[in-house]
Amino acid sequence: MTAQLISGTQLAASLRESISQEAARLTALGHQPGLAVVLVGEDPASQVYVRNKVEACKKAGFNSSMHQLAADTTQAELLELVHRLNEDPAVHGILVQLPLPAHLDSHLVIESIASEKDVDGFHVSNAGMLMTGKPQFIPCTPYGVMKMLELTGVNLRGAEAVVIGASNIVGKPQAMLLLQQGATVTLCNSKTRDLKAHCKRADVLVVAVGRPNMITGDMIKPGAVVIDVGINRLDNGKLCGDVDFESAKEVAGWITPVPGGVGPMTITMLLQNTLEAVQRSIEQERA
Ligand SMILES: Nc1nc2c(c(=O)[nH]1)N[C@@H](CN(C=O)c1ccc(C(=O)N[C@@H](CCC(=O)O)C(=O)O)cc1)CN2
Numbered sequence: 001m002t003a004q005l006i007s008g009t010q011l012a013a014s015l016r017e018s019i020s021q022e023a024a025r026l027t028a029l030g031h032q033p034g035l036a037v038v039l040v041g042e043d044p045a046s047q048v049y050v051r052n053k054v055e056a057c058k059k060a061g062f063n064s065s066m067h068q069l070a071a072d073t074t075q076a077e078l079l080e081l082v083h084r085l086n087e088d089p090a091v092h093g094i095l096v097q098l099p100l101p102a103h104l105d106s107h108l109v110i111e112s113i114a115s116e117k118d119v120d121g122f123h124v125s126n127a128g129m130l131m132t133g134k135p136q137f138i139p140c141t142p143y144g145v146m147k148m149l150e151l152t153g154v155n156l157r158g159a160e161a162v163v164i165g166a167s168n169i170v171g172k173p174q175a176m177l178l179l180q181q182g183a184t185v186t187l188c189n190s191k192t193r194d195l196k197a198h199c200k201r202a203d204v205l206v207v208a209v210g211r212p213n214m215i216t217g218d219m220i221k222p223g224a225v226v227i228d229v230g231i232n233r234l235d236n237g238k239l240c241g242d243v244d245f246e247s248a249k250e251v252a253g254w255i256t257p258v259p260g261g262v263g264p265m266t267i268t269m270l271l272q273n274t275l276e277a278v279q280r281s282i283e284q285e286r287a
Contacts, residue, residue, distance in 0.1 A: 003226070003252040006148050012264035015147070016060060019271045023061040026278050033278045034063040035093040035119065035270075036085045040078060041071035041101045045233070049267075050097050056267050062274065063090065071101050078104060079112050086114040092281060093119030093274040098169070116280065119273040122169065130176055136280075137273050142174040144265025145206060145227050146181075152254045154225050157182035160201050164188045164215070164242075165208035170229055174206055195219070207242040217247030225254040229262050 023033050035057050039050045050066070057064035067081060078096075085094045094117045100106050110118070115125040121137035129136045138146075149156065161183035165171040175187045188198055199205055199219040207215050208229035220226060230242030241258030249255050256262055 003249040003255040004152075006151060006225075006227075006254055006256045006261065008144070008148065008256060008261040008264045011148060011151055012144075012268040015268050016056070016271065019268070019275060020060045022275055026275070026282075027061060029282075031278050031282055032061070032063050032090075033092055033271075033274050034065070034088075034090045035095065035274045036065045036067060036088075036091045038067045038069065038078075038081065038085075038094070038096045040069045040073050040097075040104065043099070046097045046099075053095070053267055053270060056271060057274075060271050062271065065091070073101075073104075075104055075108065078109055082109065082112045086112075086117060091117065092277040093117055093270075095120050095270065117277060119270060119277055121173070121273065127168070127173070130173055133180060137276070138177065138269070139169055139173045140266045140269040140273065141170050141208075141229060141262060142177050143269040143272070144262055145174060145229070146177050147265060147269070148227060148256060148262070149204065149225065152225050154204060154254070156204070159183045159203040160186070161204040161206070162186045162188060162198050162202035163206045163208070164192075164195070164199070165210075165229070167208065170208040171206075174208070178204070178206075209242045211242055212240050213242070213244040215243045215248065217244065217249075217251045220248055220251045222251055223253035224251075226252040226256070227262065228256050228258050231258060231263055 037050055037053055054064050054066050085091050094113050096109055110122045115123045118126050119137055121139040126137045161178040163171050163175045166187050166189040175185045179185045186198055196219045200221055202221055202224055204225045206227045210230055212232040226248055228241035228243040232240050239259050
């Protein structure tokens with residue numbers, strides 16, 4: 001193996017220590033961070049992620065409430081719950097786990113969350129703030145990726161960064177964050193011609209597609225930083241990323257594993273965003 005491993009598990013553990021300390025300080029001041037997590041239905045992967053989020057909150061000393069709703073919950077019932085959480089002063093952050101069951105309109109639900117409590121950073125107001133270079137809440141996965149890049153010491157100014165996957169949750173905000181750090185960014189999508197040529201140019205390659213092992217070592221520039229956002233469950237029950245780790249690690253300079261890479265960082269940045277929500281609410285009270 002030539003590449004150095006970027007362990008999300010390790011980085012997350014060290015960031016969570018500082019987060020816990022700040023949570024204890026805020027709690028002592030009478031502002032215990034509060035995160036409400038909403039899950040609709042019984043998607044097994046979502047259940048795992050939500051459980052891990054609630055667990056991480058508890059460990060960090062946050063007050064977390066879990067709202068588990070039946071798969072046939074109506075749009076009106078879900079909006080009513082979000083409305084109640086918006087009004088609750090003990091709740092600083094609200095997260096509705098995605099994907100929602102098909103009969104629910106995710107866009108309307110996200111827009112119903114008060115933007116100052118949208119710790120996922122998915123609300124159009126927060127997406128706009130990020131786009132215009134004044135981020136309030138940065139979506140957790142791209143935020144975590146930026147922390148991982150910081151750890152490698154890679155200089156993003158003038159670097160060629162290629163992001164594969166143009167979702168609102170990962171690809172688009174990731175491209176914005178890289179651009180804001182001075183990288184020259186290419187955002188690839190499912191229609192991109194000659195994906196390999198784009199990948200081969202990348203000093204920093206972020207892959208968020210959801211297709212097991214689609215990026216192989218021969219598509220990677222020697223020494224590149226490769227960040228694998230994909231989490232795919234194979235028929236044998238094992239998890240794998242969008243990058244073929246075995247061949248990629250022989251070419252890359254740095255690489256993230258799956259599991260234990262970007263996933264744990266996503267949850268950590270959710271805690272960080274919730275802290276930022278508390279800090280802003282205190283500032284607002286004082287103003
Ligand atoms: N409201 C949101 N919904 C979703 C988000 C999100 O950020 N906000 N992101 C993804 C899923 N996700 C967080 O919710 C998430 C995915 C994976 C992990 C993680 O820690 N993965 C572990 C493996 C866990 C396993 O055994 O399955 C790892 O990679 O090591 C955390 C969060 C979609 N929905």
